Amino acid sequence: MLFIAAAVHWFEQQQQIIFNQGRLLTADEQQLAALVGVANPERVYVYEVASIKRPEEPELASLCEQFGFLTEDTIGLTLGYGIYIKQGYLTTRLLSHELRHVYQYEQAGSTEAFLTRYIGEIMQFGYFNAPYEIDARAHEKDSML
Ligand SMILES: [Zn+2]
Numbered sequence: 001m002l003f004i005a006a007a008v009h010w011f012e013q014q015q016q017i018i019f020n021q022g023r024l025l026t027a028d029e030q031q032l033a034a035l036v037g038v039a040n041p042e043r044v045y046v047y048e049v050a051s052i053k054r055p056e057e058p059e060l061a062s063l064c065e066q067f068g069f070l071t072e073d074t075i076g077l078t079l080g081y082g083i084y085i086k087q088g089y090l091t092t093r094l095l096s097h098e099l100r101h102v103y104q105y106e107q108a109g110s111t112e113a114f115l116t117r118y119i120g121e122i123m124q125f126g127y128f129n130a131p132y133e134i135d136a137r138a139h140e141k142d143s144m145l
Pocket of ligand 1: 097
Protein backbone atom coordinates (compact mmCIF):
# COMPACT_ATOMS: atom_id res chain seq x y z
CA MET A 1 0.00 0.00 0.00
CA LEU A 2 2.33 2.66 -1.33
CA PHE A 3 -0.32 5.35 -1.08
CA ILE A 4 -0.04 5.18 2.72
CA ALA A 5 3.40 6.78 2.41
CA ALA A 6 1.97 9.49 0.16
CA ALA A 7 -0.89 10.01 2.60
CA VAL A 8 1.52 10.31 5.54
CA HIS A 9 3.52 12.91 3.62
CA TRP A 10 0.42 14.95 2.77
CA PHE A 11 -0.96 14.65 6.31
CA GLU A 12 2.25 15.92 7.90
CA GLN A 13 2.61 18.72 5.36
CA GLN A 14 -0.94 19.92 6.08
CA GLN A 15 -0.43 19.57 9.83
CA GLN A 16 2.65 21.81 9.57
CA ILE A 17 0.67 24.46 7.67
CA ILE A 18 -1.91 24.46 10.48
CA PHE A 19 0.87 24.77 13.10
CA ASN A 20 2.37 27.71 11.20
CA GLN A 21 -0.81 29.57 10.32
CA GLY A 22 -3.43 28.46 12.83
CA ARG A 23 -4.02 29.28 16.47
CA LEU A 24 -3.95 27.33 19.73
CA LEU A 25 -7.20 26.33 21.43
CA THR A 26 -8.81 28.79 23.83
CA ALA A 27 -9.15 27.75 27.47
CA ASP A 28 -12.78 26.67 26.86
CA GLU A 29 -11.79 24.70 23.77
CA GLN A 30 -9.02 22.97 25.72
CA GLN A 31 -11.64 21.90 28.26
CA LEU A 32 -13.74 20.50 25.44
CA ALA A 33 -10.70 18.62 24.13
CA ALA A 34 -10.07 17.09 27.56
CA LEU A 35 -13.75 16.17 27.78
CA VAL A 36 -13.56 14.04 24.61
CA GLY A 37 -10.34 12.38 25.80
CA VAL A 38 -7.51 14.39 24.23
CA ALA A 39 -4.36 13.87 26.33
CA ASN A 40 -2.56 17.05 25.20
CA PRO A 41 -5.13 19.81 24.49
CA GLU A 42 -2.40 22.46 24.66
CA ARG A 43 -0.78 20.98 21.54
CA VAL A 44 -3.85 21.34 19.30
CA TYR A 45 -4.05 24.07 16.63
CA VAL A 46 -7.09 25.25 14.68
CA TYR A 47 -6.85 26.95 11.30
CA GLU A 48 -9.99 28.43 9.73
CA VAL A 49 -9.82 28.38 5.94
CA ALA A 50 -12.08 29.34 3.04
CA SER A 51 -12.12 25.74 1.78
CA ILE A 52 -10.56 22.42 2.74
CA LYS A 53 -8.70 21.05 -0.24
CA ARG A 54 -8.10 17.51 -1.44
CA PRO A 55 -4.52 16.32 -1.92
CA GLU A 56 -3.10 17.09 -5.36
CA GLU A 57 -1.11 13.85 -5.55
CA PRO A 58 -3.00 11.85 -8.24
CA GLU A 59 -3.37 8.54 -6.39
CA LEU A 60 -4.62 10.25 -3.22
CA ALA A 61 -6.91 12.52 -5.21
CA SER A 62 -8.50 9.53 -6.96
CA LEU A 63 -8.96 7.70 -3.63
CA CYS A 64 -10.75 10.79 -2.29
CA GLU A 65 -12.93 10.81 -5.40
CA GLN A 66 -13.68 7.09 -5.15
CA PHE A 67 -14.69 7.22 -1.48
CA GLY A 68 -16.30 10.66 -1.41
CA PHE A 69 -13.70 11.96 1.02
CA LEU A 70 -13.12 15.72 1.18
CA THR A 71 -15.95 17.19 -0.87
CA GLU A 72 -17.32 20.72 -1.22
CA ASP A 73 -19.43 19.90 1.86
CA THR A 74 -16.46 19.15 4.11
CA ILE A 75 -16.38 21.63 7.01
CA GLY A 76 -13.72 20.04 9.23
CA LEU A 77 -10.59 17.92 8.84
CA THR A 78 -8.17 16.76 11.52
CA LEU A 79 -4.51 16.03 10.81
CA GLY A 80 -2.97 14.89 14.09
CA TYR A 81 -2.77 17.98 16.31
CA GLY A 82 -3.91 20.23 13.47
CA ILE A 83 -7.57 20.92 12.70
CA TYR A 84 -8.89 22.65 9.58
CA ILE A 85 -12.28 24.29 10.00
CA LYS A 86 -14.13 25.90 7.12
CA GLN A 87 -14.70 29.59 7.85
CA GLY A 88 -18.12 30.21 9.38
CA TYR A 89 -18.63 26.63 10.58
CA LEU A 90 -16.79 26.57 13.90
CA THR A 91 -19.26 25.20 16.46
CA THR A 92 -18.86 23.23 19.66
CA ARG A 93 -20.40 20.25 17.86
CA LEU A 94 -17.96 20.30 14.95
CA LEU A 95 -14.95 21.02 17.16
CA SER A 96 -15.80 18.19 19.57
CA HIS A 97 -16.07 15.81 16.59
CA GLU A 98 -12.69 16.87 15.22
CA LEU A 99 -11.11 16.75 18.69
CA ARG A 100 -12.21 13.14 19.01
CA HIS A 101 -10.12 12.46 15.87
CA VAL A 102 -7.20 14.07 17.73
CA TYR A 103 -7.82 11.59 20.54
CA GLN A 104 -7.83 8.72 17.99
CA TYR A 105 -4.55 9.99 16.57
CA GLU A 106 -2.98 10.12 20.02
CA GLN A 107 -4.17 6.58 20.73
CA ALA A 108 -2.88 5.28 17.38
CA GLY A 109 0.59 6.50 18.36
CA SER A 110 1.82 7.66 14.96
CA THR A 111 0.60 9.26 11.76
CA GLU A 112 1.23 6.03 9.87
CA ALA A 113 -0.68 3.91 12.39
CA PHE A 114 -3.60 6.34 12.42
CA LEU A 115 -3.81 6.63 8.64
CA THR A 116 -3.40 2.92 7.96
CA ARG A 117 -6.38 2.24 10.18
CA TYR A 118 -8.49 5.21 9.05
CA ILE A 119 -7.97 4.68 5.33
CA GLY A 120 -8.53 0.94 5.79
CA GLU A 121 -11.81 1.62 7.56
CA ILE A 122 -13.03 3.96 4.83
CA MET A 123 -12.13 1.43 2.13
CA GLN A 124 -13.92 -1.35 4.01
CA PHE A 125 -16.97 0.44 5.43
CA GLY A 126 -17.22 3.72 3.53
CA TYR A 127 -16.66 7.16 5.02
CA PHE A 128 -19.92 7.46 6.98
CA ASN A 129 -19.75 3.98 8.52
CA ALA A 130 -16.03 3.94 9.31
CA PRO A 131 -15.68 3.05 13.03
CA TYR A 132 -13.45 6.12 13.61
CA GLU A 133 -16.27 8.31 12.23
CA ILE A 134 -18.94 6.54 14.27
CA ASP A 135 -16.80 7.07 17.38
CA ALA A 136 -16.26 10.77 16.54
CA ARG A 137 -20.00 11.33 16.03
CA ALA A 138 -20.72 9.55 19.33
CA HIS A 139 -18.53 12.12 21.11
CA GLU A 140 -20.06 15.27 19.60
CA LYS A 141 -21.14 17.80 22.21
CA ASP A 142 -23.62 20.64 21.83
CA SER A 143 -22.19 22.66 24.65
CA MET A 144 -19.07 22.78 26.80
CA LEU A 145 -20.98 21.43 29.81
ZN1 LIG B 1 -14.90 12.83 11.32
